Amino acid sequence: MVEKVRIREELLKYLLELARSFYPNEFAGFLREKDGIFEEVLIAPAGHFGRTSVFFNAWMLPLDESVRGTVHSHPDSVxxxxxxxxxxxxxxxxxxxxxxxxxxxxxxxxxxxxxETVEIEIVP
Known part of the structure; x- marks a missing residue:
């Protein structure tokens, strides 16, 4: 079982910038992992990015075994x-x-x- 997730600081900053730039809409993406650390994001392919949801065609995703997670924003504080x-x-x-x-x-x-929640470790 995963006890914590490790993410590059640079990627986390980029994801937060994406969330701000899509605001007040949501955005979604897929996280690529290398050596146990999330290092890159693939933005969900052509879809709808709305205030309460994101829709995209999952068949448009590349076959990529390095994708080990997802990310999306909530334009509220929940x-x-x-x-x-x-x-x-x-x-x-x-x-x-x-x-x-x-x-x-x-x-x-x-x-x-x-x-279930998982601890986040930010890696320089």
């Missing part, structure tokens, strides 16, 4: 997964980051597919 989030998590496995308004490092939470 940093807990919704029922829809838990459904989405169950389809993609791995670790899932939620970035909540106002999009600072303390507004980022990590979850397993079950909705």
């Amino acid at each position: 940093c807990l997964p919704s029922r829809q989030d838990l459904w989405f998590f169950s389809k993609f496995g791995g670790v899932h980051l939620i970035l909540c308004y106002p999009f600072t490092p303390s507004d980022v939470k990590a979850f397993l597919s079950s909705g």
